Amino acid sequence: MSTAQHPPGQARPGGRTARTRAAVLAAVFDELGDKGFAALTMEGVAQRSGVHQATIYRRWRTVEVLVCALLTERSAAIPVPDTGTLCGDLRALARGIGVFYGDARNRAMIEAVVSAAGRDPRAEEALREFFDDRLGVAGVMVRRALERGELPPGTDAEAVVGALGAPFYYRMLLVRRPVDLELVEQATFATYAAARAGAYVRTGEPPTGEARTGKAQIGEA
Amino acid sequence: MSTAQHPPGQARPGGRTARTRAAVLAAVFDELGDKGFAALTMEGVAQRSGVHQATIYRRWRTVEVLVCALLTERSAAIPVPDTGTLCGDLRALARGIGVFYGDARNRAMIEAVVSAAGRDPRAEEALREFFDDRLGVAGVMVRRALERGELPPGTDAEAVVGALGAPFYYRMLLVRRPVDLELVEQATFATYAAARAGAYVRTGEPPTGEARTGKAQIGEA
Numbered sequence: 109m110s111t112a113q114h115p116p117g118q119a120r121p122g123g124r125t126a127r128t129r130a131a132v133l134a135a136v137f138d139e140l141g142d143k144g145f146a147a148l149t150m151e152g153v154a155q156r157s158g159v160h161q162a163t164i165y166r167r168w169r170t171v172e173v174l175v176c177a178l179l180t181e182r183s184a185a186i187p188v189p190d191t192g193t194l195c196g197d198l199r200a201l202a203r204g205i206g207v208f209y210g211d212a213r214n215r216a217m218i219e220a221v222v223s224a225a226g227r228d229p230r231a232e233e234a235l236r237e238f239f240d241d242r243l244g245v246a247g248v249m250v251r252r253a254l255e256r257g258e259l260p261p262g263t264d265a266e267a268v269v270g271a272l273g274a275p276f277y278y279r280m281l282l283v284r285r286p287v288d289l290e291l292v293e294q295a296t297f298a299t300y301a302a303a304r305a306g307a308y309v310r311t312g313e314p315p316t317g318e319a320r321t322g323k324a325q326i327g328e329a
Numbered sequence: 330m331s332t333a334q335h336p337p338g339q340a341r342p343g344g345r346t347a348r349t350r351a352a353v354l355a356a357v358f359d360e361l362g363d364k365g366f367a368a369l370t371m372e373g374v375a376q377r378s379g380v381h382q383a384t385i386y387r388r389w390r391t392v393e394v395l396v397c398a399l400l401t402e403r404s405a406a407i408p409v410p411d412t413g414t415l416c417g418d419l420r421a422l423a424r425g426i427g428v429f430y431g432d433a434r435n436r437a438m439i440e441a442v443v444s445a446a447g448r449d450p451r452a453e454e455a456l457r458e459f460f461d462d463r464l465g466v467a468g469v470m471v472r473r474a475l476e477r478g479e480l481p482p483g484t485d486a487e488a489v490v491g492a493l494g495a496p497f498y499y500r501m502l503l504v505r506r507p508v509d510l511e512l513v514e515q516a517t518f519a520t521y522a523a524a525r526a527g528a529y530v531r532t533g534e535p536p537t538g539e540a541r542t543g544k545a546q547i548g549e550a
Contacts, residue, residue, distance in 0.1 A: 239503055274495040277503050
């Protein structure tokens, strides 16, 4: 990423804006870990970070926007792997997700973000953008696999990455059980087998004899 | 289900308790659809249902407990299929889930329940119990497939059902996009292919040459 251009208000790495941002997001992360989202307030973040409450309000407006900013920052800690094989890449990414959400503060964070998205349209938009972006970025490992001929042509890269991640969020947010190494292996193997079999091939054409229908909103069905 | 025995406070089908319950849950559902979870109050539910607020408080205590009760009731509308083949059953269940969450009120409900679980341990426990129960019940279709020899021995029935459901919740709650028929087909085909390939076989033994590790908490890894 170039450091030459910065829109007004954006962080310049190492600058004062960047330090303020880092201090505030670190405080949000710790507050979430200590008290959870329900008790997260701008005042608490200001106290813990040592940054003026007015500054925090001006830049982030609501605690919902704050936790979304935190998600974007923290998730950069999950690298997109390049091991040379799709299976290796899927496993490395699944491990990355698993380790990330093995930290209770990261679980509290995603919980807070999802909860915020249900109540605040700006938080929902931030979450949607985050996942669009994240799926696009991680999709590169699937596109590399396509170039290597490891997957059926027409495979939807974002769909494969989403399939790998979905079981982790399901386990944490719905089933309410810990993420474990068995889930990492299951998600890896399942996504690999399904992708190879053509489950994520785009278009209405079935990759096997199975009947597949075109894209349509449910409810009109 | 037998109607002979009812623990105190439980609904007797057709009785006054059952009618009260039905009226209250219907009101919660409509309130969620109209206003969302953030605006859901005991008072609003009382007004809409015509049931005394004191009665609602006594039976359900919090709005969090109310939305969890609603989830349990509403989800009975997604039947566990028995088409004679695993692929048919998976598709029918995926369609059931897809149609269910095609209704904006059901989306608002699951959103409310997940949000509640993040803030209220009783709601979290209710959600955990709900999914344990639901995965167990729907697991019967996988156990039937095992008996028919359609799946590798040792396949974890609950894991297969969870794999089918996970992409829907991921799409709704994380990616924040509508559930569509393409997702139904993708989830069906992916779960079928992965299960047949042995992705959900229990134990530390790999079903293929892929290295699989035993069950362990992440973080100690």
